[in-house]
Amino acid sequence: MxxxxxxxxxxxxxxxxxxxxxxxxxxxxxxxxxxxxxxIDWRDHFDALGVGVIVADTSARAVHYWGGDGETYRLYPSSVPVSPELTKLGYTEVIRKIEGPTWTPTPSMRERDPSLPRVVPAGPENPLGTHALYLSWQYYRIHGTHDTRKIGRPSSDGCIGLYNEHIARLYGLVEVGTQVRLI
CATH class of the missing domain: 1.20.5 (Single alpha-helices involved in coiled-coils or other helix-helix interfaces)
Incomplete structure (x- = not known):
């Protein structure tokens, strides 16, 4: 036995x-x-830190942030656009920061789905989550999401999404004028 x-x-x-x-x-x-x-090092993407830099790595689904002080570094998991056609790569910058953003579907979104509302106010139904960093590219944002299933996968129409608690932290660090590169 x-x-x-x-x-x-x-x-x-x-x-x-x-x-x-x-x-x-x-x-x-x-x-x-x-x-x-x-x-990943910011020097591989930018000549100078300025007020700070962000590298959004769409293949790794991660957002890297370096502060202008040269000491601050943060790494956050992210969502990425659902297709290469919706993915804009290159250099841009943060031109505006909004806490409690409203969401307005783009014309192409409304064309694909006419049932979308014209505007969604701040709140739990808002696809932009609690905070948004507006980029110099029209309709592109780094923003939060209430739908945590989106993080780590292709799930947006062009934006980079973060957990709401992560975008809130990043929002507090980022200044208008922060350089951004999507790779």
């Missing part, structure tokens, strides 16, 4: 290790990915 119990425990343990292996491998991949993300 002891031998069969040991055999059973050995077999069960081997089975659990086999089942856990993909999760362990995925964790390692996530850790390697995070390490790779942290190697």
């Amino acid at each position: 002891t031998q069969s119990r040991r055999a059973f425990i050995a077999t069960a343990t081997a089975g659990l290790v086999t089942l856990a292996a993909p999760a362990i491998a995925a964790t390692g991949a996530v850790q390697r990915n995070v390490s790779a993300l942290q190697k």
Whole structure:
């Protein structure tokens, strides 16, 4: 009986290790990915910090922020546009900051879905979440979202989305004039 119990425990343990292996491998991949993300340097994208810089990495689905003091650095997971056609890459800057933004669907959104409301006021139904950083590109924002399922995946019509608590923190750090690059 002891031998069969040991055999059973050995077999069960081997089975659990086999089942856990993909999760362990995925964790390692996530850790390697995070390490790779942290190697991004603002100097690879900008000549000077100015009041601060943001790099929104659409393939890694991450937003990097460096403050103008050269000491402040933050990394946030993000949502990204749903398709390459909606993804604008390149340089822009923060031209306005709004706490409690209203959302107005773009003309192309209303063309695709005429049932969209003309305006959504600030609140839990607002797709821009609690805070928005308006970029110099028309209709593009870095903003919060009440729908936390969107973070980490393609889910927007062109904007970069953050958890509401993350955009609130970033909003407090970012100044108008912050340089932004979407890669």
